[in-house]
Every structure is written in C-alpha cells, then in structure tokens.
Amino acid sequence: MSEEVKDICATKVFDSVFNTYAKDLKRFLYFKFNDMASAEDVLQETFIKLWNNCSKVVYSKVKSYLYTIANNAFLDIKKHENTVRKHQKNFVNYNTSESPEFLMIEEEYLIKVEKIIASLSEKQREVFLLSRIEKKKYKQIADELNISVKAVEKRMHSALVIMREKLVRTI
Amino acid sequence: MSKITYNNENSFLADWISDKISDIELKEKVSNEDFLAYKKMRKTFDIIQELEAPLDNTLLKIKEGIHKTTVETPKKGKVLSLYIKRAVAIAASFLLFFSVYNYFGSNDVRIDSGFGEQKEFALLDGSTVILNAKSTLTYNKKDWESKRELFLDGEAYFKVTKGNKFTVNTKNGSVTVLGTQFNVNSKDGYFDVICYEGKVRVSDKNTQIVSILTPGKAVKTIDKTQKKWTLNDTAPNWISGQSTFKDVPLKIVIDALEKQYNITFDKTTIDDTLNFTGSFDNKKLPLALASVFKPMNIKYQINDKNVILSK
Numbered sequence: 001m002s003e004e005v006k007d008i009c010a011t012k013v014f015d016s017v018f019n020t021y022a023k024d025l026k027r028f029l030y031f032k033f034n035d036m037a038s039a040e041d042v043l044q045e046t047f048i049k050l051w052n053n054c055s056k057v058v059y060s061k062v063k064s065y066l067y068t069i070a071n072n073a074f075l076d077i078k079k080h081e082n083t084v085r086k087h088q089k090n091f092v093n094y095n096t097s098e099s100p101e102f103l104m105i106e107e108e109y110l111i112k113v114e115k116i117i118a119s120l121s122e123k124q125r126e127v128f129l130l131s132r133i134e135k136k137k138y139k140q141i142a143d144e145l146n147i148s149v150k151a152v153e154k155r156m157h158s159a160l161v162i163m164r165e166k167l168v169r170t171i
Numbered sequence: 172m173s174k175i176t177y178n179n180e181n182s183f184l185a186d187w188i189s190d191k192i193s194d195i196e197l198k199e200k201v202s203n204e205d206f207l208a209y210k211k212m213r214k215t216f217d218i219i220q221e222l223e224a225p226l227d228n229t230l231l232k233i234k235e236g237i238h239k240t241t242v243e244t245p246k247k248g249k250v251l252s253l254y255i256k257r258a259v260a261i262a263a264s265f266l267l268f269f270s271v272y273n274y275f276g277s278n279d280v281r282i283d284s285g286f287g288e289q290k291e292f293a294l295l296d297g298s299t300v301i302l303n304a305k306s307t308l309t310y311n312k313k314d315w316e317s318k319r320e321l322f323l324d325g326e327a328y329f330k331v332t333k334g335n336k337f338t339v340n341t342k343n344g345s346v347t348v349l350g351t352q353f354n355v356n357s358k359d360g361y362f363d364v365i366c367y368e369g370k371v372r373v374s375d376k377n378t379q380i381v382s383i384l385t386p387g388k389a390v391k392t393i394d395k396t397q398k399k400w401t402l403n404d405t406a407p408n409w410i411s412g413q414s415t416f417k418d419v420p421l422k423i424v425i426d427a428l429e430k431q432y433n434i435t436f437d438k439t440t441i442d443d444t445l446n447f448t449g450s451f452d453n454k455k456l457p458l459a460l461a462s463v464f465k466p467m468n469i470k471y472q473i474n475d476k477n478v479i480l481s482k
Contacts, residue, residue: 015230018226018230019226022226022229023222026222027222030218030221030222044229044232044233044236045236047233048233048236051233052237105211105215105218110215110218110219113212113215113216113219114219131188132219133220133223135220137189138185150182153182153185153186154182156182156185156189157181157182157183157184157185160188164205164208164212168208
C-alpha cells in the first residue's frame with residue numbers, strides 16, 4: 001500500500017483532525033449563528049458525532065463531513081428555535097443575544113479588521129495583540145517589552161486611531 | 172473623516188478599551204460617528220479574540236461528551252478504554268467550573284448548585300425541584316417518560332405532579348412517591364426525609380427500614396439509627412432563607428453552614444456530635460454563627476474564610 005490510511009478512531013488522528021479544522025469550523029459556525037456560545041456547542045457536538053462515526057468516515061473526506069454535520073446541526077437548531085418561538089411566546093427568561101447593544105459583525109468587516117491589524121507597524125501590532133488577543137494588562141505588556149506603561153498606552157491609542165482611519169478609507 | 176490625531180498627550184482610546192474610562196466619557200471626546208465606529212471595532216476585537224483563543228477546553232469537553240455517549244451505548248470495543256480513563260479525570264475537574272452543563276450527545280441532565288445558592292427548576296413532567304446549597308441532581312432525559320428517577324447528593328425539595336412512580340435515589344437510600352411534596356436531605360452519614368403532602372415511601376439503605384410517611388411525618392437516620400418525628404411546617408424553612416434543625420448533630424449543622432457560606436470550620440477542639448435544635452439565617456454570616464454557637468456555648472473566631480471553634 002503506497003497511501004497511508006489514517007484511522008480517525010485512533011486518538012492521535014482524532015486529535016490532529018480537531019487541531020486542523022476546529023478553529024475554522026468555529027469561525028464558520030460563529031458567522032452562521034452570530035453567537036459564540038451556539039458556535040461552541042455545535043462545534044463540540046460535531047466532533048462528538050465524528051468520533052461516534054469514526055469507523056465510517058474516510059480520512060480524506062473528513063473536512064466535508066465536519067462541515068456537513070455542523071451545517072445540518074445549525075439548520076436543525078434554527079428550525080427548532082422557530083417552532084419554539086411560535087409555541088412559547090409567553091415563555092420568559094429566554095437568553096437571546098439581542099441586548100440593546102446588539103451589534104452584528106459581518107464576516108467581511110471582520111476580515112477587513114484582521115487585515116488592518118496585520119498592516120499595523122510592528123510596535124503597534126505587538127501591543128495591540130498582547131492587549132486585545134492575549135488579554136494582558138498594560139503593566140504586564142510594559143514589563144514584557146521593557147517600556148513604560150505610558151508608552152504602551154500611547155501605542156495602543158495610536159493603533160486604534162490608525163485602524164479607525166483605515167476602516168474609513170476602505171469602506 | 173476622523174478628527175483624532177496622534178497628539179502625543181492622548182491615550183484615551185487605550186483607557187477606554189481597557190475599561191479605565193466609560194463609553195460616556197469617550198463620547199465626550201469623539202464624534203458620534205467615531206464613537207459608533209470604535210464600539211464596532213471593539214466588539215470585532217472581542218470576536219477575533221474568541222475565535223483565535225486556544226481550543227484546549229473545547230477538546231476536553233468533547234472527550235467528556237464522548238465518554239458520556241459511550242457509556243450509554245458501549246459497543247465500540249477496546250479503543251475506548253483510554254478515553255474513558257481520561258474522560259473521568261476530565262469530568263471530575265470540570266464539575267468545579269460548570270454549574271449547569273447540558274451534555275451534548277447525551278441524555279444525562281445534571282444540575283449543581285453552588286455555595287449559598289438555591290436553584291429552582293422544573294422537570295420534564297412539570298414537577299418542580301428546589302435544590303439547596305452545594306447539592307447535585309442528575310437524571311436521564313431519555314428514560315424519563317418510562318421511569319421518573321433522579322439521583323440526589325445534598326438537599327432538595329420536590330413538588331411532584333401526579334403520574335407514575337417518582338423515585339429519588341441517594342447514597343443513603345431511596346424515596347418513592349405518587350404526586351406529593353417532600354424534602355430529601357442526604358449527606359455522608361445523614362439521611363433526612365420530610366413529607367409535606369401526599370404519601371412518601373422511604374427505603375433506608377443504612378438501617379434497611381422501609382417507612383411510609385404521611386404529611387407532617389419525617390424520618391431521620393444519623394449514623395445508622397433511624398428516628399421518626401413530626402412537624403407542622405408546610406415547606407422547608409431553607410426555602411424562605413433559614414436553615415432549621417431539630418436534634419441534629421452539630422457536624423451536620425456545620426456542614427450546612429459551610430455549604431451555605433463557602434467557609435470552613437476548625438472544629439478539632441469541640442465535640443461536634445452534640446445535638447443542635449434551632450435555625451440559622453442564610454444571608455448574614457455573623458447572625459448565623461451567633462444563633463448556632465452561642466446557645467451551644469462554643470466560642471468562634473472568624474479568620475477570612477475559616478472559622479475557629481473553641482470551648
């Protein structure tokens with residue numbers, strides 16, 4: 001046999017499938033639901049299904065299998081939500097994401113922001129990513145980069161101003 | 172076009188995005204258009220952050236879910252044994268973090284209450300349950316229609332709708348009823364069932380005694396000795412913010428205080444087998460400590476989350 005046959009039922013293979021596709025799948029689901037918690041739930045459900053059917057899924061088709069399962073789960077949930085809404089209009093205490101601050105972020109907008117982050121100067125990007133993505137405090141960032149907290153704050157501020165300007169220009 | 176320039180003195184956007192200044196303060200500094208744009212950017216950053224965050228926890232939960240489904244349908248053979256061991260470890264560590272976790276791909280429902288927390292919820296048949304502090308209730312959604320059966324660790328009050336047999340299993344024994352209201356308190360070495368309405372059948376594992384309770388009747392088993400008692404209440408006092416005890420060893424009362432207030436007791440120098448009758452407040456710790464220990468002539472000293480008891 002020249003081609004290596006990978007068995008998804010093996011823990012190692014399963015984990016590597018997860019590590020390869022989970023992030024993109026979560027992103028795909030997030031933009032379907034516009035809700036992080038639902039995306040996370042369906043992501044888990046999808047991989048549990050993959051495990052339960054691991055002997056039936058061919059390794060080379062695993063990506064399309066995952067997206068099909070995830071998409072079907074999304075459609076099922078939406079269908080169920082519509083039915084529930086019809087029948088339980090009086091049912092209170094339903095968590096929805098529609099707070100007064102609810103703001104939909106479209107995928108194109110998010111991609112644009114990601115591109116702009118990538119185009120920041122090295123110094124600004126560094127501070128921005130440590131603060132917004134790694135959720136570090138300015139003090140921690142200052143210690144890590146060996147600069148003053150004031151300098152961190154200035155870089156953050158200017159990064160935001162530049163991003164705002166670039167967004168205006170590209171819209 | 173944006174009006175903000177890179178004035179060297181400015182860092183208010185950095186202050187705003189780290190919550191040092193509020194939206195209102197930002198609004199005063201920028202145009203409304205800019206304000207909305209920054210809000211949208213900020214939300215986008217948060218989404219990117221969540222999408223980019225490592226998925227280690229997700230993988231752990233998936234394995235937990237895999238364990239759950241394989242326990243239900245054990246047909247996968249040897250490959251799973253590894254997973255099961257890991258999943259048990261994972262399950263144990265996760266109990267700490269999730270109060271309500273509805274397992275995907277499984278029909279087991281588990282409800283936990285935290286320290287000092289009471290949870291009221293409805294079961295699938297419309298029966299209601301109020302769970303007292305630091306207790307756990309589990310049941311199987313799928314089997315529910317054929318048998319109404321739950322597992323309880325801790326204390327809970329049940330209002331059961333009419334229907335087929337309704338059983339609460341505990342480490343100390345089981346309680347079976349037809350449409351009724353009753354309270355079950357099951358802890359290590361302590362089993363207490365009170366009937367408020369209808370009829371309740373109690374089967375005690377420790378003493379092997381089976382009793383039928385009618386309203387106002389109760390049984391209590393402490394260290395393998397069962398006592399019958401009566402009361403006039405229509406619902407447990409802990410539901411209305413008080414915990415009440417009648418001839419109960421002090422260690423059970425201390426355990427209830429620990430669960431209610433998330434504190435620990437140093438009780439090495441006192442006799443915790445003495446019986447206590449009375450109640451304590453579920454909201455104010457100083458009041459609760461005074462009402463339990465003053466009548467017992469026990470001194471207490473509060474050090475943050477630890478209370479030292481002495482004669």
